Every structure is written in C-alpha cells, then in structure tokens.
Amino acid sequence: MxxxxxxxxxxxxxxxxxxxxxxxxxxxxxxxxxxxxxxxxxxxxxxxxxxxxxxxxxxxxxxxxxxxxxxxxTGSPRACFGFVDLRSGLRWSIAPNAGPVPWWILAPRRRIPGTRVRSYLAALRLARADAQATVADCLARDDPAWERFWEPLTVAVLNTAPEEASARLLWRVVRETFLRGAGACRPLIxxxxxxxxxxxxxxxxxxxxxxxxxxxxxxxxxxxxxxxxxxxxxxxxxxxxxxxxxxxxxxxxxxxxxxxxxxxxxxDARTIVNGHVRLPAPPPPSAGMRPDFPVLGLIGGTAQWLFLRGAVASLTVSAADAVADLPNDEIAARLWHDTAAALELPPTPCPPMRIIKERRATFAQxxxxxxxxxxxxxxxxxxxxxxxxxxxxxxxxxxxxxxxxxxxxxxxxxxxxxxxxx
Ligand SMILES: Cc1cc2nc3c(=O)[nH]c(=O)nc-3n(C[C@H](O)[C@H](O)[C@H](O)COP(=O)(O)OP(=O)(O)OC[C@H]3O[C@@H](n4cnc5c(N)ncnc54)[C@H](O)[C@@H]3O)c2cc1C
Known part of the structure; x- marks a missing residue:
C-alpha cells in the first residue's frame, strides 16, 4: 500500500x-x-x-x-560542495579528503572561512550526546562553523532546526559521511x-x-x-x-x-518549500556554478540550496514551517533575491516562480x-x-x-x- x-x-x-x-x-x-x-x-x-x-x-x-x-x-566527480554567503558575497568550498582521517580541517585554506580546527572537533560532542540531546545542546552558536556548517548541515539532512533536532541522528550522518572521507561524501542528483x-x-x-x-x-x-x-x-x-x-x-x-x-x-512533521524559476539570462562564470555539478549551498538568505538544471533554478528551504505560512508572492520575492545574489543576476524584476510547499516533507527529527x-x-x-x-x-x-x-x-x-x- x-x-x-x-x-x-x-x-x-x-x-x-x-x-x-x-x-x-x-x-x-x-x-x-x-x-x-x-x-x-x-x-x-x-x-x-x-x-x-x-x-x-x-x-x-x-x-x-x-x-x-x-x-x-549524476554526481560531482569529487566530494566538493560550493557555498556562498549571500550577504557578503564570500564564496568557499568544502572538500573532504580521501580516507577516514579528516586532515582537511588542519589546512587553513581548506577550512570554511573563519573556522578553526576546534570548530570541527566539536563533532565529538555529538558522538557523546545522550538520546535526549539536541544539536544545539552540543555545539557553540558563537562559532562561525555554526552558521556556515552545523546549522545548514542539520537542516539539510534532518529538515529540523538544530534547536530541536536529534544530536545522535546528526552524529550518525557525520560518522557515515565526513568520517568515511571523500568517497562517502560525493553528492549525486x-x-x-x-x-x-x-x-x-x-x-x-x-x-x-x-x-x-x-x-x-x-x-x-x-x-x-x-x-x-x-x-x-x-x-x-x-x-x-x-x-x-x-x-x-x-x-x-x-x-x-x-x-x-x-x-x-x-x-509532528516539518515543511520543505521549493521555488522553481526560469532564469532570464545564464549566470556569469564568476557566479562559480560548476557545469559538472551545478549545486550551490546558500548562507544568510531564505533558501539553503540552489540547483541549476538548464535554465531552471530550483531553490530549497528546509525546516520551512514559518516560511510556508507566507503568501507565495512573498516567498517568490525572497527566493528570487537569493537566486539573483547567488548567481550574480539583476535583482529585479522577479520572474514567475513556481512555489511548492510540502507541509509533511519529513517527520520532525x-x-x-x-x-x-x-x-x-x-x-x-x-x-x-x-x-x-x-x-x-x-x-x-x-x-x-x-x-x-x-x-x-x-x-x-x-x-x-x-x-x-x-
Ligand atoms: C521537498 C523534499 C525534499 C527532500 N529532499 C531529500 C533529499 O535531498 N535527499 C533525500 O534522501 N530525501 C529527501 N527527501 C525525503 C524523501 O523524499 C522521502 O524520505 C521519501 O520520498 C519517503 O518515501 P516513503 O515511501 O517513505 O513515503 P512517501 O513518499 O510519503 O510515500 C507514501 C505513499 O503512500 C501513498 N498513500 C498515502 N496514503 C495512502 C493510502 N491510504 N492508500 C494508498 N496509498 C497511500 C502516498 O500517496 C505516497 O505515494 C525530501 C522530501 C521532500 C518532500
């Protein structure tokens, strides 16, 4: 059935x-x-x-x-996730190394801007978390890794805000992906x-x-x-x-x-909202959209991910119960703001956008x-x-x-x- x-x-x-x-x-x-x-x-x-x-x-x-x-x-040939901070325009990539020892966190140029080794070692607190602990119970919010790594990771894999998401479940994901190295982290769409x-x-x-x-x-x-x-x-x-x-x-x-x-x-369930929009013009090369894997993580906006398929950009907002309560026009305006900033396109006018609200996308984890x-x-x-x-x-x-x-x-x-x- x-x-x-x-x-x-x-x-x-x-x-x-x-x-x-x-x-x-x-x-x-x-x-x-x-x-x-x-x-x-x-x-x-x-x-x-x-x-x-x-x-x-x-x-x-x-x-x-x-x-x-x-x-x-289709997948990225290597485990590499591009990100952009929509407020500052800062761009970076996360590219775990091969093998189970995550030495990439030791190399300042491979780390997320502003983070230190201890930002990642904090994961060990997830490993020790009891069954009642949330992600926010285990990790420091004043560390730059909170906004640029832990929060987007939690929302992406658990569709639940870190303040209420299970630390143990997130640890399982970290253990089976980042702690197994690049081979396990290769993204596929x-x-x-x-x-x-x-x-x-x-x-x-x-x-x-x-x-x-x-x-x-x-x-x-x-x-x-x-x-x-x-x-x-x-x-x-x-x-x-x-x-x-x-x-x-x-x-x-x-x-x-x-x-x-x-x-x-x-x-309880949590919502995911997606917006799909046909781009008025192709993004310039400076927008850093890789042709082999046209997916970008977004920080500091409404959406967390942007996928590009041909001329259609699709944006995802996870743990989106509050966003889903907004009128579609307002959601579209916000998502177009994110799209234009990420892909370096004119911020106006906002092209027609299809908004899909999945109110029961997953259970609240x-x-x-x-x-x-x-x-x-x-x-x-x-x-x-x-x-x-x-x-x-x-x-x-x-x-x-x-x-x-x-x-x-x-x-x-x-x-x-x-x-x-x-
Ligand atoms: C927007 C969105 C983004 C997501 N992103 C990701 C992602 O990036 N990666 C990932 O791995 N997962 C992602 N997921 C989660 C993934 O889609 C789900 O985990 C998966 O599809 C669930 O499959 P299911 O068979 O368990 O449930 P469902 O897909 O809910 O299937 C249940 C089926 O039962 C049918 N049904 C309901 N009631 C009855 C009935 N009484 N009689 C007969 N049939 C009935 C329904 O119509 C439905 O077809 C995402 C989900 C959403 C909504």
Whole structure:
C-alpha cells in the first residue's frame, strides 16, 4: 500500500524474486514525496523538491542500480560542495579528503572561512550526546562553523532546526559521511528529474514482472481477524486478503496510525518549500556554478540550496514551517533575491516562480519523535510497515525509505533484514 520510494523498493525487491505483487496508490502517480511532473507555468518537468544523495547512501544507490537507472544519477566527480554567503558575497568550498582521517580541517585554506580546527572537533560532542540531546545542546552558536556548517548541515539532512533536532541522528550522518572521507561524501542528483531516476524505471520493472499497479486507490481501512489482516477496504472496493497474502503498509505515519490500531509513530512533521524559476539570462562564470555539478549551498538568505538544471533554478528551504505560512508572492520575492545574489543576476524584476510547499516533507527529527519510530514487524502476522519514518536508524530520506522497503520485503519472504546484507 503506497507507491512512494519505500513501497516501490519493497515491490521491486519482491517482484524480482518471483512474488506476485499488487501495488495500490492513493494518488494518480507514483513517487510520493519524491516525484516529478510537467509544470505548465515553466513548461518543463520539475521535481516537487530538490533531492540529493550522497555516495554513502548504499541502499538508495543499490535500488537505483536494481531498477536499471544508475546512469541517470549524476554526481560531482569529487566530494566538493560550493557555498556562498549571500550577504557578503564570500564564496568557499568544502572538500573532504580521501580516507577516514579528516586532515582537511588542519589546512587553513581548506577550512570554511573563519573556522578553526576546534570548530570541527566539536563533532565529538555529538558522538557523546545522550538520546535526549539536541544539536544545539552540543555545539557553540558563537562559532562561525555554526552558521556556515552545523546549522545548514542539520537542516539539510534532518529538515529540523538544530534547536530541536536529534544530536545522535546528526552524529550518525557525520560518522557515515565526513568520517568515511571523500568517497562517502560525493553528492549525486537525478540528472533528468526524480521520476526518471527513482520512479518510472521501477514501475517499468514491476510491469515487466507482472505486478498489478493501481492508482487512485486509497486504502480506507484494514479488516483484522485472528491476528491477521483479512481484508482491504478501499471504499468502493473490498479486497479479501488470503491465507498466504501479506500486506505492506508503505504510507506516511499520519496515515498508518489511522489504519493500524494502537500504532505509535512520529507525530509532528516539518515543511520543505521549493521555488522553481526560469532564469532570464545564464549566470556569469564568476557566479562559480560548476557545469559538472551545478549545486550551490546558500548562507544568510531564505533558501539553503540552489540547483541549476538548464535554465531552471530550483531553490530549497528546509525546516520551512514559518516560511510556508507566507503568501507565495512573498516567498517568490525572497527566493528570487537569493537566486539573483547567488548567481550574480539583476535583482529585479522577479520572474514567475513556481512555489511548492510540502507541509509533511519529513517527520520532525527530534529526540522525542525518534523514540516513536517503529519496527517493520507488527502485532499482526501478515502486516508489515515501511516508510522513511520507521525505525531504520537513518534520517527520513530516500536511503531510509529504501532500507525500510527492503526490510519489509525481507520479512515478507521471511529472509533476514536487508540491513545486514548491505
Ligand atoms: C521537498 C523534499 C525534499 C527532500 N529532499 C531529500 C533529499 O535531498 N535527499 C533525500 O534522501 N530525501 C529527501 N527527501 C525525503 C524523501 O523524499 C522521502 O524520505 C521519501 O520520498 C519517503 O518515501 P516513503 O515511501 O517513505 O513515503 P512517501 O513518499 O510519503 O510515500 C507514501 C505513499 O503512500 C501513498 N498513500 C498515502 N496514503 C495512502 C493510502 N491510504 N492508500 C494508498 N496509498 C497511500 C502516498 O500517496 C505516497 O505515494 C525530501 C522530501 C521532500 C518532500
């Protein structure tokens, strides 16, 4: 149930192993929070929001390879992230070195301007953080690394402000990326959009394997008897669940809790806002947009990331609940201000911009919410849960969604969870 990335990953894994798969999706298209569509205003295909993977996301990359879409992922040839401070115009790059010892922080020219070695060693306080600690509990806000590294990193990977984000979860990310060196930090994006990399090839593979995919079919209720799911209620249609059938719920947490009695799950969500705009002119070379990886981190504005695809710039504002409450015109004006400053373009006029507000982009990754993540196995024999919000140990990302889907698939086929295989 649910054709987001977790449901697709689960379905693909099962279908390739000869399991007969029925995939039911409430929306008219697959992809869930990771989707593309044709936008009439911009007259091109855009994503609901910018998505980035890192080479450390092994399950996500394995999924993309499994569906035959590896060639559609494009990455920076090396681990290098360009940044600009929109207020001062100062530009710099973060480029971790190869290998697990981060000696790049010892070289003043490789460090973020204004930071010292101890700005990075502060990460060790994240390593020692208890389950209740937030990122802000562990790190000093008066260090320049706060504004130029820790805050943008937290918001980018946890979609939660550092004042409430889990220190432990951020530490896991640091450990699996920066502390594994450049090879793990190499950023990757979907060259032709999210649909072409994560969704359409999965649907094609499923169809080749005889899976039945039904859109516009919202699961309204589950019928239970004798410790099992025995029926699916789609409102207009009731589907019996046979003795050998298994049900995987790969729906968001706020939906899962309405379908599964007594289910505890993370409650609060955080917003991501994206603005997509067709540029009136190409940015000058001085704007430092690398042709091989046209992504820029923004400091001191409203947005945190700018992706450039052809002539369309897409800006991301994470942990954006307050921004999302503003009228679209005002959001567009702010995001165009950021775009013009980052790409050295005229600040007026503001071209037409598509604003997409994802109010439930991820769950709020606070210590309290992490304690509410649940296992894939449920109290019912033939019912399993998947979704980026389940207890994968990873932030609510594509990586977590894929892992959850494959764990559920492994339970369906009664094999050991995939987490151990990767
Ligand atoms: C704007 C934005 C930017 C992001 N950026 C990144 C990033 O840079 N890197 C990264 O790794 N991750 C990123 N993410 C997170 C990533 O998109 C999600 O973690 C992932 O897509 C979640 O997949 P899922 O399958 O767990 O959930 P969902 O995508 O929510 O899928 C659930 C599916 O279930 C369907 N459904 C709901 N109710 C029912 C029902 N009753 N019956 C049937 N179907 C139902 C929904 O329509 C949906 O298709 C971002 C998310 C957003 C929104």
């Amino acid at each position: 649910g054709a987001g990335i977790s449901g697709l990953a689960c379905a693909v894994h099962l279908a390739r192993r000869g399991v007969a798969v029925y995939l039911y999706e409430a929306a008219a298209q697959a992809g869930g929070r990771c989707r593309s569509y044709h936008d009439a205003r911009l007259d091109c295909v855009i994503d609901n929001g910018n998505h980035m993977l890192l080479a450390a996301n092994r399950a996500a990359l394995a999924y993309v390879a499994e569906i035959g879409a590896a060639a559609t992922l 979907a060259r032709d959009g999210l649909g072409a990399t994560f969704v359409d090839p999965a649907l094609a593979l499923l169809r080749r394997h005889g899976a039945r995919i039904v859109f516009n079919r919202r699961l309204r209720a589950l019928a239970f008897a004798e410790g099992r799911v025995v029926g699916l209620d789609f409102g207009s249609e009731q589907v019996p669940v046979g003795g050998t059938d298994r049900v995987v719920l790969a729906v968001p947490p706020n939906v899962a809790t309405t379908l599964v009695p007594g289910l505890e799950a993370p409650r 606070t210590p309290a919410a992490l304690a509410r993540r649940v296992a894939a196995r449920t109290a019912w024999d033939n019912l399993f849960l998947a979704g980026d919000w389940t207890d994968t140990g990873y932030p609510a990302t594509i990586e977590s969604a894929v892992r959850s889907g494959r764990t559920a698939a492994a339970l369906v086929t009664k094999r050991s969870p995939i987490a151990n295989e990767l």
